[in-house]
Amino acid sequence: MSDQDNHIDSTRPLGYGDLRRAIGLVTLLLIGFMLVARLQFVLILFAVTLILAMVFNPFVAMLQRRGLNRGLGVALLGLIVVALLGAGFSFLLPPFLDQVQQLIQQAPEVWQRVYGQADQFLKRYPFIQQVFPGQTGDLVHAAGSQVSGVATFLLRSTLSVAAGLVLVALCLLVLVFLLVNPQPLVSSFLEVVSPRYRTQARRALLRMMEEMNAWARGVLINGIITATTTGLLLAWVGVQPAYVFGVFAFLGEFVPIIGPVIVAIPALLVAASMGTSQFFLALLAILFVQQVETNVLIPFVMGKQMDLHPVIIMFFTLAMGTLFGAVGAFLVMPAAALCKVLIGEFYLHNRHEDKRQFDAEAREIVTRRTKGAG
Numbered sequence: 001m002s003d004q005d006n007h008i009d010s011t012r013p014l015g016y017g018d019l020r021r022a023i024g025l026v027t028l029l030l031i032g033f034m035l036v037a038r039l040q041f042v043l044i045l046f047a048v049t050l051i052l053a054m055v056f057n058p059f060v061a062m063l064q065r066r067g068l069n070r071g072l073g074v075a076l077l078g079l080i081v082v083a084l085l086g087a088g089f090s091f092l093l094p095p096f097l098d099q100v101q102q103l104i105q106q107a108p109e110v111w112q113r114v115y116g117q118a119d120q121f122l123k124r125y126p127f128i129q130q131v132f133p134g135q136t137g138d139l140v141h142a143a144g145s146q147v148s149g150v151a152t153f154l155l156r157s158t159l160s161v162a163a164g165l166v167l168v169a170l171c172l173l174v175l176v177f178l179l180v181n182p183q184p185l186v187s188s189f190l191e192v193v194s195p196r197y198r199t200q201a202r203r204a205l206l207r208m209m210e211e212m213n214a215w216a217r218g219v220l221i222n223g224i225i226t227a228t229t230t231g232l233l234l235a236w237v238g239v240q241p242a243y244v245f246g247v248f249a250f251l252g253e254f255v256p257i258i259g260p261v262i263v264a265i266p267a268l269l270v271a272a273s274m275g276t277s278q279f280f281l282a283l284l285a286i287l288f289v290q291q292v293e294t295n296v297l298i299p300f301v302m303g304k305q306m307d308l309h310p311v312i313i314m315f316f317t318l319a320m321g322t323l324f325g326a327v328g329a330f331l332v333m334p335a336a337a338l339c340k341v342l343i344g345e346f347y348l349h350n351r352h353e354d355k356r357q358f359d360a361e362a363r364e365i366v367t368r369r370t371k372g373a374g
Helices: 002-011 016-038 040-065 070-124 126-131 136-180 183-192 195-236 242-252 258-274 276-301 310-329 332-351 355-367
Strands: none
Touching: 016 040, 040 070, 040 136, 040 195, 040 310, 070 136, 070 242, 070 258, 183 195, 195 242, 195 258, 195 276, 195 332, 242 258, 258 276, 258 310, 310 332
């Protein structure tokens, strides 16, 4: 009798209560999207601060375990960071700014040479012009206008340094409060979570800290090695300013997959303006660095902690870029890691299923011959 009642209940038409719940859910989702749009600045500020707190907390905790007061540990950490940044800015920033200014000033001349090289290439291989009649020249001109626009954008972007400094100051202030006394916040977080899910929440928080440390360590080590190697190889093949392109390579490490591709474009344009041979030498140098990073550095430095499929990373890159702009692109890996941890702890952890079975079934699906296929 009970089964029959359940069957009747599961097949009954939607009623007024169901419609009201659906409308309520849609309304909550719309309000959530509106809040995200309105609070972009605040969300980014606290997201960056929480990530930095997770990265720096192990160092402060180590000092605390050795008997140093936590506040003094944070002060010591701040002195070390300020000293490193001060030394880096004193020695690295002035030549970087000078070379960036020179690169922007030379952008029109570089583009004219690129256009000349492209014109010679088309004359040497006229079949390309026959395949795309009337389009290659338009494409080159369109690309030229885009390059000029990018150069102008980079020049204007330097004027927003003051706003960036305000953001950094707020971030540092919140970070200090988080590092000096994080225990009440963690305790309140665990208290708010339902007792049924408290164990999963604790594990998720610990795993997220491990993921963020692995990500920060990987970005820093990979970025330094990639920047140094890129700069040296480009200087060796004669593409200047190689120092600027090396710094671009370091920044590209924060945006997975598409970041290294985007930051390689200026170097390739400069190389193209110098001739076809220089272009291919620069391209080979950049591809070599990216292959070494993908196949050696990332598996060795990050291991399996940040092992995510490229399609998932691309989805989060587009989603974070759409929601939060260019700054959101730098938070791709933390956002992807958070989703991975939450799904793993709250949904997959207690299922106790053999992953090898799913791997075997997936292999069968992707290799199975469909009907009508040869």
